[in-house]
Amino acid sequence: MDAQPRDPAEEIKRLQRCVNDLVSVLAFPAMWSGAEPTQIVHTLLDALLRMLQLDLIYVRLKQTDSEVPIEVVRFAQSQKQITLPHEIGDALQQWLPADPQEWPAQMRIPFGGREISSVVFGLGMQGELGVIVAGSERTDFPRPTERLVLNVAANQAAIGLQEARLLSEQKRVASELDRRVAQRTMQLAEANEKLQREIANRKHAEDDLRSSEEKHRLVVETAPDAVVSIDERGAIQFANPAVLRIFGYEPAELIGTALTVLMPEFMQELHEKGVNRHLAAGHRYNNGEGTELTALRKNGQEFPVEVSFEELSREGHRLFTGFIRDISQRKQAEEMRATQTCLAVVRADVSLAFGKEESLETILHECAESIARHLDAAFARIWMLNRESKILELRASAGLYTHLNGSHSRIPMGKLKIGIIAEKQKPVLVNNLVSDPLISDKAWAAKEGMVGFAGHPLVVGTRTLGVMAVFSRKPLTTGTMDVLASVADLIAQGIERKHTEDDLRESEQRLKETEGELARVARVTTMGELAASIAHEVNQPLTAVVNNSSACLRLLANRNLEPDVLRRALEEIVADGTRASSILARIRALIKKESAEKSELDINEVIQEVLVLAARQIDENQVSLDRQLTKDLPLVLADRVQLQQILLNLIMNGIEAMGAVTNRSRLLEVHSRIDESGDVLVAVSDSGTGLGLEVDRVFTPFFTTKANGMGMGLPISRSLVESHGGRLWARPNSPHGAVFSFTLPATGGSSS
């Protein structure tokens, strides 16, 4: 091994080298800045091996985060020794125990058949970082300069490693921190999100809950149906505001009261029975479908409801909740539809019946049958009022009873229900027939189970024609009344029409008779004229007879016996005699009721009769008629036919006098009054052409202003008036036409 050099020059050179080495070693930290510990170790070992011409150098570094230390070994080129670092480490293990205090400062290690002088330096103040072992085959190893360099290098390495380790630790910590921050951030983000979700969910759930509760509350509070809960005893526990509208009770008013307060009497018993039955049965009772029942308002009005139930048990108690719907309107609508259908059918039947050419009895029977059938009545009847006797006579009966001669076939006005309906002209609807005071035979009603009665007057204008009624074993509704009202009108009008038709037929008959009468009157009117003209007619053949006879006598006297002339004359006498006879026969036929039959007459009545007879002439000639007939005139003693004859003659004259009038109205006035002397006076005036200077001559026979007049009407009228003790005269009318007036003595009687 190297002996201690004595040569001073050598010594200086060695020292110089040592100084250079120290400078290099001091420069290490600059190289290692920011390097990893393994890099530091590698550069340290390479530098020391070369500087100190070592044979072996080994480093073991403790790791902070691992049990396994880092071991690095370097050999001198000359050694050619290939050994793995941990083999060197294992070999050194016996020399380097765990406690750095026990490490030897210097040792001789047998290695590959030789001994190597080795020095040990701990890394760090107490070797806590690791250990460096440097070895050389030289026996003088380590010289003091070498020891110095190694010592400084170990310190530098410790500082570098410390820094690297700190750095690494810092990095690790930083990265760990980053990682943990990131992780934490992520966790927080997740947590946050979860929280948000949860908050949202909870809020949603709360909202749901709140809204659902609100909904339920709203539904119950604002429900159109009444909601009423009762306990097992039937006491009301809850009522919603709808009970006010439907039943008329404030909800608070009902709490604690019995449910039966909401029911009519007949329902209460049914209800209690029903509830007890269900309580006894012990099973839950629900009725979601709804049952139609009758309910009772606070004001006593009954009305139809549809009720559905729900049963809930709460704390061992059973609670029934009823949902009560007011179905008045629905029922009304249903009833109205049924009523209208019924109405249409019955009206059709009634119209059809009245359209037939049948007797009123048959028609009324058909009406009663239709009413009984379609109103579902036990029987239907129609009475008609006899206006004279004031008795309602049963004219039709259909259904259970069809006879018309029973105890109610004749009911006086104002008696029993029927009579009262007729008298008051007001319909009556009764649904408690058995207890009604105006029902005469209650035993019958009870026996037959009659409940309902509806009667309607048959009225036209203000006149009662009769009464129509139905009896029913079921309660009758206002719908029944509507049908009856409508049909009553139809029947009343039908009866009226039928009566009018009968009257018309009768009046036609009367008219025919009147026309016959008129013909007779006309005949008699012209009777004077006819009497004259018939006399005229008869006088013609008589003239011929006389002429021919005279001629014959003269021929005989002159002895001028020309048989041909005589025969012709005699034949003509026979023919003319026969003709005269036949004319007289015709006259006999024409005049039958000629003798005057005087009786007390109301002159106005006779005027009206004559105006009826003249109506057509008045119409056809476009004449306006003005009648001013004084009421309550005294009666006159006269022959009706002759009076008619006089009036008709004056009226027809007046109409004819206006025939040529076109530039003014044709006005015919007929007046009746009492004159100054107390006689009855009748005046007929026209607006015709007038009489002019002939005013005094019109009563002269054969005087006429008419193209086809005989000139006999007025003379005859005058003679007739005079034969009654009256007067007939004429005067001009103002501004146009003529007035013909006649008087008749009044009798003691009066027309009123």
Add this chain to the structure above:
Amino acid sequence: MIETQLLISVVDDDQSVRESLPDLLKEFGFAAQVFSSAEEFLASDTVMKTKCLILDIAMPGMTGPELHRELERRRLTIPVIFITGHRDEAVRSRMHEEGAVECLFKPFSDTALLEALNKAVPDR
């Protein structure tokens, strides 16, 4: 014998009168012409030749008195004997007032007629 027989015209709507009167008038020594209406007479050429008119009062169309008035209007002074089936003195007196020679009620006697004719044509 009367050389020229005077012409008597008869206006009557009744055929039996028209048939019977001419025979009687011939017995009286008159010539006779018959017409069934006033219009027919007025339209004939007999009007001017007629010495006397036997005229029915009531006829369809123009009546006897109307024909009489018409003749007067024409200044034809033909004596008129009215004959009528209506026995009415008032009518007769009115006819006299109107200038008729006579007014005979049917049936009239031959002498009454002859008297009237003699009054009507006194100068024959």
